[in-house]
Amino acid sequence: MEDSMHNIKLKTERLLLRSLTVADANEVFEWVSDERVSRYMVYTTYTSINQVREWLAFVEKDTSTYHFGFERLSDGKLIGSGDIGTAEKNGYWGFGYNLCYDCWGKGYATEAAKAMIEFARKNLGATHFSSSHAEPNIASGHVMEKCGLHFVGYGEFKKLDGSCKMKSADYEGVF
Ligand SMILES: CC(C)(COP(=O)(O)OP(=O)(O)OC[C@H]1O[C@@H](n2cnc3c(N)ncnc32)[C@H](O)[C@@H]1OP(=O)(O)O)[C@@H](O)C(=O)NCCC(=O)NCCS
Known part of the structure; x- marks a missing residue:
């Protein structure tokens, strides 16, 4: 199970969703160190490649969540990452995504998120999905x-380090 879970490849029109490894650290650093990208993510902005390596080493072993790098098919560039896994809320699958700043506004996040949802539906028996975004992060709500998914109400967005707390907009979908 562990190996198969880390070797999944999903192809979309413009992207290859594939597992992340420590070897991706330099490319991943490009967006996780960018405050424009990290602002409404739960992680703290990364300041060194070593921190990214540590996170990727965790991802390589993590069996609780399916993590994907989003590789652009046209040039092989890693442009973002996301994950999908069973959420805290019983029976719901949660998902998330972030992209390097230069790649926003081109429909990539929607393309990648749809592929992760389809993968979970077809291969993992997932039917109930939920996600949420910090309230001002409207683009993510559009995705x-x-x-x-549809809007179901407001909750709380919190960064893992406690540095930011604000209203979240929560979404659900049953497919
Ligand atoms: C949120 C994010 C993933 C969106 O990625 P993307 O590839 O630009 O998203 P898409 O192009 O698939 O769709 C974005 C939608 O939001 C809309 N949008 C973009 N910026 C917007 C803004 N400031 N206000 C309102 N709508 C906006 C787009 O027009 C598009 O909707 P449309 O197709 O109906 O026009 C990207 O901005 C990002 O990586 N942000 C930083 C990380 C992050 O916040 N992740 C989500 C955490 S919940």
Whole structure:
């Protein structure tokens, strides 16, 4: 199970979703060190490649969540990453995504999120999905809606280090 879970490849029109490894650290650093990208993510902005290596070493072993790097098919560049896994809320699958700043606004997040949802539906028996975004992060809400989820209410967005707390907009979908 562990090996198969880390070797999944999902192809979309413009992207290859594939597992992340420590060897991706330099490319991943490009967006996780960018405050424009990390602002509404739960992680703290990364300041060194070593921190990214540590996170990727965790990802390589993590069996609780499916992590994917989003590789652009046209040039092989890693442009972002995301994950999908069973959420805290019983029976729901949660997902997330982030992209390097230069790649925003081109539909990539929607393309990748739809592929992760389809993978979970077809291969993992997932039917109930949920996700949420910090309230001002409207683009992410659009991605969730384009994936077929709908707004269900407000909750709380918290960075893992406690440095930021604000309202979240919560979404669900049953497919
Ligand atoms: C959120 C994020 C993943 C969106 O990625 P993307 O590839 O640009 O998303 P898409 O192009 O698939 O769709 C974005 C949608 O939001 C819309 N949008 C973009 N910026 C917007 C803004 N400031 N206000 C309102 N809508 C906006 C786009 O028009 C598009 O909707 P449309 O197709 O209906 O026009 C990207 O901005 C990102 O990586 N942000 C930083 C990390 C992050 O916040 N991740 C989500 C955490 S919940």
